[in-house]
Amino acid sequence: MAWLKKLVGAVAVLGGAGAVAGWALSAPVRLDAATVAQLGPGDAAKGKRIFFVGGCTSCHAKPGSKGDARLELAGGLELKTPFGTFVPPNISQDQKDGIGAWSEEDFANAMLKGISPSGEHFYPAFPYASYARMKPADVADLYAFMKTLPAVAGKAPGHKLSFPFSIRRGIGLWKRLYVSPEPVIALPDGEPDKVLAGRYLVEGPGHCGECHTPRDFVGGVKKAQWLAGAVAAEGSGVVPNITPQGGTKDWSEADIANYLETGFTPDFDSVGGAMVDVQRNIAQLTADDRAAIAAYLKAVPPHPNGYPARKPAS
């Protein structure tokens, strides 16, 4: 039976090595010094634009709040997904319950690396897989703007997730697969600045792909079907295909920009669902920003719908 002992030993060694490797590969990786150096002092006025591109309020405002109360970022909304229920936390300036005590570097590590000040992984329901493409200076501006927002006491309840998604450390491996500062769509040389600006807004702070792109079984965005639409990860129904092959294929760039400004489609249907908050946020931007988003959406590769066809009514 010596061979069995050897086999058991080998399995144990391999398993142990695998565990050690897994542990090492899943470790949180903080921002390097060069990136931190690029942060610089933020400009709150410029950060306001980034705040509305990012749509922070859509998830972090108190559920159901209106008007100026949308700027009270107490969290508490429930996002029910196949992985469990995510609850966006309090990111107001409260020192204890919010992020009031965070340094600019802490904030940048959260946005660009998905890491908390104590070194834990955040769940990617917080869309840092998109924010990782942001310019450090924009993150610094956003930090400065958020410093001007009110402190709201009270912690939001924790996430309620099912195994194995309840193990935070595993997110480190997920990040190796899905988080990168590189653009999703490589654009040919000589593409107009407007399209490049739109790519940055859509792929980075705007994080449009998080809902408009289908995901694989571990929740990674399928870049080969970028913006092709998806079964809603949260709530019910589908999120539309916004590539040039989707429902917006007959819309002009002006139509897209107008929709983002007014909430009306070219045939005067109105914005609906989770997009209502998004549209209200994007309406706060400049016409140039909306035109850039529209130009990029016309430049992305066309894809068929990333969700199954609706069954005929029975």
Place this chain on the structure above:
Amino acid sequence: MRKLVIAISLLAFAGSAAYADPIKDRQALMKERGKLAGQLSKVVKGEEAFDAAAVLTALQALQANAEKFDAEKLFPAGSDKGDTTAAPKIWEDMSGFKAAGDKFLADVKAAVASPPGDVDALKAQFNTIGGDCGACHQTYRMKKS
């Protein structure tokens, strides 16, 4: 004679059933509403010149449309099935759904009661009314395809 009466009443019943398709009715009402909003939007965007009388006519038509919106009749129990994008939330929260419809009607009535004298006045009213579209669709409609 009795047979004839029964036949006629059966026919009448079948006829009323064929016409009372709440999903089609409510979609037609929404289509018309969108068209009217579209007319006003063209003026707001400056694609068409501001004509006070024409704007008032469109607003009045919008009011007539909104008054026809009877949530209970157009969204009876069971009409969540079929070719519809009505969200289940309508039947879970009928009072909230009705309140959203009432707010739209109230805002349109307010616009008709003080007809806009220029584009800027129309724009302010149109923003309120258009906001009502989104506010209701945010919760009570879902995309299926």
